Amino acid sequence: MLARMSLRIALLGLLEAVGPASGYDLAKKFEHSLNHVWQAGHTQIYPELVKMAADGLVAASSEGARGRKIYTITPEGARELHTWLVEHEPVFVVRNETALQAFLLPLLSTEEAIAVVERIKTGYEARLVVLGCQREDGTGHYALRLGLAQVRTGIEWAEETLAALRSR
Amino acid sequence: MLARMSLRIALLGLLEAVGPASGYDLAKKFEHSLNHVWQAGHTQIYPELVKMAADGLVAASSEGARGRKIYTITPEGARELHTWLVEHEPVFVVRNETALQAFLLPLLSTEEAIAVVERIKTGYEARLVVLGCQREDGTGHYALRLGLAQVRTGIEWAEETLAALRSR
DNA sequence: GACTGATATGTAAGTCTTGACATGTCAAGT
DNA sequence: ACTTGACATGTCAAGACTTACATATCAGTC
Numbered sequence: 001m002l003a004r005m006s007l008r009i010a011l012l013g014l015l016e017a018v019g020p021a022s023g024y025d026l027a028k029k030f031e032h033s034l035n036h037v038w039q040a041g042h043t044q045i046y047p048e049l050v051k052m053a054a055d056g057l058v059a060a061s062s063e064g065a066r067g068r069k070i071y072t073i074t075p076e077g078a079r080e081l082h083t084w085l086v087e088h089e090p091v092f093v094v095r096n097e098t099a100l101q102a103f104l105l106p107l108l109s110t111e112e113a114i115a116v117v118e119r120i121k122t123g124y125e126a127r128l129v130v131l132g133c134q135r136e137d138g139t140g141h142y143a144l145r146l147g148l149a150q151v152r153t154g155i156e157w158a159e160e161t162l163a164a165l166r167s168r
Numbered sequence: 169m170l171a172r173m174s175l176r177i178a179l180l181g182l183l184e185a186v187g188p189a190s191g192y193d194l195a196k197k198f199e200h201s202l203n204h205v206w207q208a209g210h211t212q213i214y215p216e217l218v219k220m221a222a223d224g225l226v227a228a229s230s231e232g233a234r235g236r237k238i239y240t241i242t243p244e245g246a247r248e249l250h251t252w253l254v255e256h257e258p259v260f261v262v263r264n265e266t267a268l269q270a271f272l273l274p275l276l277s278t279e280e281a282i283a284v285v286e287r288i289k290t291g292y293e294a295r296l297v298v299l300g301c302q303r304e305d306g307t308g309h310y311a312l313r314l315g316l317a318q319v320r321t322g323i324e325w326a327e328e329t330l331a332a333l334r335s336r
Numbered sequence: 337g338a339c340t341g342a343t344a345t346g347t348a349a350g351t352c353t354t355g356a357c358a359t360g361t362c363a364a365g366t
Numbered sequence: 367a368c369t370t371g372a373c374a375t376g377t378c379a380a381g382a383c384t385t386a387c388a389t390a391t392c393a394g395t396c
Contacts, residue, residue, distance in 0.1 A: 123258035
């Protein structure tokens with residue numbers, strides 16, 4: 001068993017939560033409801049589904065309209081998903097370009113730093129709008145609340161930082 | 169110019185902020201002060217420094233004790249860093265295993281979900297301790313405040329979620 | 337003098353992820 | 367009939383990242 005396999009877990013989780021789906025459907029979910037949690041494009045999803053089918057975690061139906069293939073989670077896949085969810089220890093891997101900009105803010109002049117933080121704030125606000133458009137109910141409920149809270153925290157940080165920079 | 173090159177930026181930023189340093193020094197910085205912003209191990213850092221030297225962004229001193237090489241940022245490297253800091257548009261690439269667990273929480277029984285959220289909360293609290301040990305001043309000041317705020321938000325989310333699950 | 341642990345640098349294999357390219361279907365409007 | 371746009375699947379090369387392996391120095395201590 002591999003250590004990193006969150007793409008698999010995300011795919012298994014979606015199949016478990018929303019029922020059988022095609023690679024295209026799953027890619028759409030990543031773009032919309034899973035966007036603030038995990039990101040993956042179709043170029044990563046299609047090959048992964050093939051591998052997962054080979055490993056017996058999902059089953060593919062015969063082709064439908066437009067070559068569409070519907071994947072269904074198998075009992076083995078459900079078991080693997082459940083084990084991961086219950087046993088996975090949280091690891092904080094952070095790789096955040098915005099935080100990197102924030103880290104290096106002292107290397108800029110006050111004016112430049114203010115412009116950068118304002119851009120970051122605008123980005124967070126746009127993000128807030130995107131997340132606000134998602135339904136508050138449904139499977140992603142808890143993660144959406146977390147995502148919204150994190151974005152609001154980012155906006156607050158930007159406001160505090162702007163105030164600190166302006167009074168410098 | 170490549171789209172993704174945050175490792176380079178992080179290395180250039182550290183060299184600019186703390187002055188000349190060896191690969192080992194930089195790896196330590198990633199482990200400690202940059203930990204909540206960007207992560208990279210020495211196996212990624214050493215080859216990247218070689219490439220950056222080839223590209224003229226850093227200059228390597230001749231070897232010191234224990235084969236130690238000291239890298240210094242060049243004017244060209246400083247220019248590249250400055251451009252990135254000022255011009256980089258924020259992109260929100262999220263790949264968060266904890267948020268994935270949160271997303272899929274509804275697939276678990278209430279008891280299992282409570283156990284998972286408690287583990288997540290403990291993880292955030294440990295994280296808070298780690299971040300709390302860092303100096304509040306210095307280059308990473310702004311990013312540290314952001315990191316602390318994000319972790320506190322995570323703890324709050326866990327508490328709210330636990331309350332919601334327990335009253336279910 | 338031998339051992340231990342922190343210092344210090346590297347390579348190689350394999351996995352994960354992105355971006356560019358490639359192909360073809362179906363529905364709706366003109 | 368033709369065109370357009372959304373639907374749908376895929377490959378490939380390159381880049382980013384991890385894990386395991388490999389090596390050697392230096393300081394302190396037993």
